[in-house]
Amino acid sequence: MIEVKNLIKNYGEGDVVTRVLRGIDLTIPAGQFVAIMGKSGAGKSTLMYQMSLLDQPTSGSVILDNVVTDGFDEKKRTTFRLKKLGYIFQDYALLPELNAVENVEVPLLMLGLTNAEAREKASRGLEAVGLGHRLHNRPSQLSGGEQQRVSIARAIAQKPDILFADEPTASLDSVSSEDVIKVMRDLHAKGQTIVMVTHEPEYAAFAERVITLEDGQVVSDKLQTARTIA
């Protein structure tokens, strides 16, 4: 579960302060698939950075699975991300010198799995996203959609409590985007909590809840019937 209390994020100092988040309160129960929408500059990505502990808010609290993360230093935040959170980046963010299975292995090795265990788990993760035949391909040898699926496999390999996705379809064509969304939908069906930032309504439609931001504030928070892929 994610609880955000009076979250404020400012950039800059003095007269040039930009108020990106203006006191956001929200709760996301475990197992929910939430889409955060809004225009460019609305603060949707910034909100997710705070919730996923990639950034520190100016004030307010982020409570993840009943753990108050406010006082966490960089080391604690990194460890928490490793153990509890998964992250899908907009531009895949794969390490170019590692092949697909090695990219997925990295967080597993950090978690203390043996090489064999990590390799097996990473392979299974890639098979689950339809890349069982691409284990040893480098990112440069994969299409955008395949790279994003590797990124998803890496994000979910350690079975995170919460999966964050920052515009995961932004760099993909429609076919690849649907593939990625389908994978996320399947994960949600298995109970995975997902927070996805998107500016594309057709993909937000797959979420069961849509939160819309404007000028750093929540202007709409609606539950909906999630769309399914035929």
Next chain:
Amino acid sequence: MFKDTLRVGFMLGWKQIRHASKWTTGLIIFIMMLTFLNLVAVSGILVGLIEGSVKTYEDQFTGNVFITTPTGEKYIEQTPSLISTLDTIPGVASYTARYTEGATAEANYRERRDPKALRDSVGASIVGLDPQAEDVVTGLSGNLIEGDYLTENDGGYVMLGANLLEQYSPLGQGDDVGYPTLSNITVGSRIRVTAGDATKEYIVKGILKTKVDEISRRIFMTQGEFVRLAGRTNLNMNEIAIRAEEGYDPALIKRDLIESGAKKIAVVRLSREGLPQFLLDMIDTFAMLGNGISSVGLIVSSITIFIVIFVNAITRRKYIGILKGIGVSASAIELSYVIQSLLYVAVGSAIALFLIYGVMVPFFNAHPINFPFSDGILVAPLSGTIKKLVILVIATLLAGYIPARMIVKRNTLDAILGR
């Protein structure tokens, strides 16, 4: 967690190395190799200038252990007894005993018409030796530049050190050479040698030239000839040079000699103990000088590694952010860069070690650098080389770690977003 950090650090570091440009990696390794060569070779050659001289002194003059006449004495008392003792001491491969005496040598005396004109004469030590034993211990015959080596039965013949002769004087020819020399003396020339009250004419059989001044300013004759000229009526000699068996510690020979009572009648020293203090000071000074020069190379290579790692890390800032974002610890990321530095220094140093011990040291031993006062060699003791290797490794690791740390400790999100 520490083990996992190590594992991931190694994996990331190794993958980065494999993925890096081979030319860049090769260039950095080349720089590391040159740095290590510079560290070892510069001071090694500077020290080698003096060490070469010391080695020549030991090889050609004193042997490993040198027994000499105590101050105030005319010769080593009971020399035959001491020599008998030597025959029983383990580790002695060979030895040569020498008579020495101050003398004057005069040349061109037959052409001198004016009794008031200056004599063409020099002061020198005459040495009575066993030519065969001397050659075994010091390889004296190898220093011949003209004529032939003495034999046991060469009565009436001498060999001259080249520095006694004008044409070989290291200070030049003519009247301004700085110290007296004999003019127009070649093999077959006659000289007159005066020791005490006795004077005798000799024919020059050979001329010897070495970089050991003590040898190049001596007059060599057989022991029989010496006894006849100097009038020594006993068998007591002045110097004994001892060569130790290969691999045997000469200090043990010295110890055994002292325990046998040799110290009461003679001065027993290892070759190096007889060196003047200024020479030992020069070795230290040259070593310091070499280390100073090498340090510049060390700083340059450290800066090179620093820049390479810094540029590498800054261009990979986004990936560093991503790694932190997915939960890889800062230590593991830093370690990956340290691993790269370690590879550069390990491979560079390994090549340099091969070049030093496999090529340079054997080469300089076989072909010493021809300095006026010594045969320069490359001095690279293993212990000193290991110390320098440790210094280079530490400097390189720091030069790899610091820039990585500088980049890794930046804000994770800023790194990911490239701002």
